[in-house]
Amino acid sequence: MEQINNIQVVPCTSSNYLKPFRVHYSQNGTMKSWDFMRTHDSVSVLIFNTTLHCFILVKQFRPAVYMCEWEKSQAEETGSEVGEVGEVGEAAAPPEEKGDAENHPQLPPASAGVTYELCAGLVDKPHLSLEEIARQEVLEECGYDVPASKLRRITSYRSGVGVTGAKQTMFYAEVSDENRVGEGGGEPQEGELIEVVKVPLHEAMNFAYDENIPKTMGVIFSFIWFHSNMLSKYKISTNV
Ligand SMILES: Nc1ncnc2c1ncn2[C@@H]1O[C@H](COP(=O)(O)OP(=O)(O)O[C@H]2O[C@H](CO)[C@@H](O)[C@H](O)[C@H]2O)[C@@H](O)[C@H]1O
Numbered sequence: 063m064e065q066i067n068n069i070q071v072v073p074c075t076s077s078n079y080l081k082p083f084r085v086h087y088s089q090n091g092t093m094k095s096w097d098f099m100r101t102h103d104s105v106s107v108l109i110f111n112t113t114l115h116c117f118i119l120v121k122q123f124r125p126a127v128y129m130c131e132w133e134k135s136q137a138e139e140t141g142s143e144v145g146e147v148g149e150v151g152e153a154a155a156p157p158e159e160k161g162d163a164e165n166h167p168q169l170p171p172a173s174a175g176v177t178y179e180l181c182a183g184l185v186d187k188p189h190l191s192l193e194e195i196a197r198q199e200v201l202e203e204c205g206y207d208v209p210a211s212k213l214r215r216i217t218s219y220r221s222g223v224g225v226t227g228a229k230q231t232m233f234y235a236e237v238s239d240e241n242r243v244g245e246g247g248g249e250p251q252e253g254e255l256i257e258v259v260k261v262p263l264h265e266a267m268n269f270a271y272d273e274n275i276p277k278t279m280g281v282i283f284s285f286i287w288f289h290s291n292m293l294s295k296y297k298i299s300t301n302v
């Protein structure tokens with residue numbers, strides 16, 4: 063269980079991960095503007111362990127998810143509406159007054175910010191192919207060593223079309239226990255704290271649609287993709 067405290071929200075004035083802009087443009091003769099964020103593209107990987115017949119997901123604390131819950135709890139506490147974007151910063155009091163779960167048991171538990179996700183990573187190394195980046199993420203986050211050539215491209219899509227428009231490319235990797243070379247868990251020097259989670263194949267569809275399990279769209283889509291494309295290969299032993 064994560065322990066989150068000393069929360070402090072400050073304006074983000076420069077970042078290696080995102081840059082906000084406003085674009086003005088003319089569409090069919092009408093002047094318009096749009097606020098957007100430049101971010102990195104990304105890769106994600108559906109990992110299926112053929113020895114254990116389970117999917118390998120990662121589970122991690124996501125500050126952005128937690129802050130949505132945090133803002134909701136602040137609004138409930140003060141009786142105000144959940145604010146406009148930007149008000150999180152204004153509502154945030156210094157940590158000694160507000161940001162500490164011990165003094166403020168009404169703060170959401172850390173688990174409110176933990177999500178189940180596909181193994182994924184940012185495309186931030188221009189000299190590497192998407193497959194090579196995906197391979198590294200599988201190794202670092204989940205501890206399986208699979209050659210880039212064994213990664214099968216499922217598809218790509220735009221994530222966050224209203225705000226970032228970034229492209230994510232999804233891969234499928236079949237692994238076995240023999241490919242397991244470590245614990246995974248992410249790169250500690252990058253501050254990554256990742257838990258590797260197994261979802262048995264026969265539980266996957268219930269998992270996908272269970273709204274009590276916080277997860278990304280990638281998990282849901284990829285489980286359905288597996289169901290319609292790969293299931294026949296594994297059907298006999300799973301009775302699905
Ligand atoms: N906004 C941010 N602020 C501060 N530090 C940050 C940051 N974004 C990344 N980092 C740092 O970069 C490290 C590496 O992150 P990854 O490359 O694994 O991407 P991540 O899995 O977070 O996003 C992947 O997964 C999520 C969820 O699926 C997708 O939204 C995303 O596009 C995909 O790359 C993080 O552990 C953190 O240290």
Ligand SMILES: [Mg+2]
Pocket residue numbers: 181182183184203
């Ligand atoms: Mg990641």
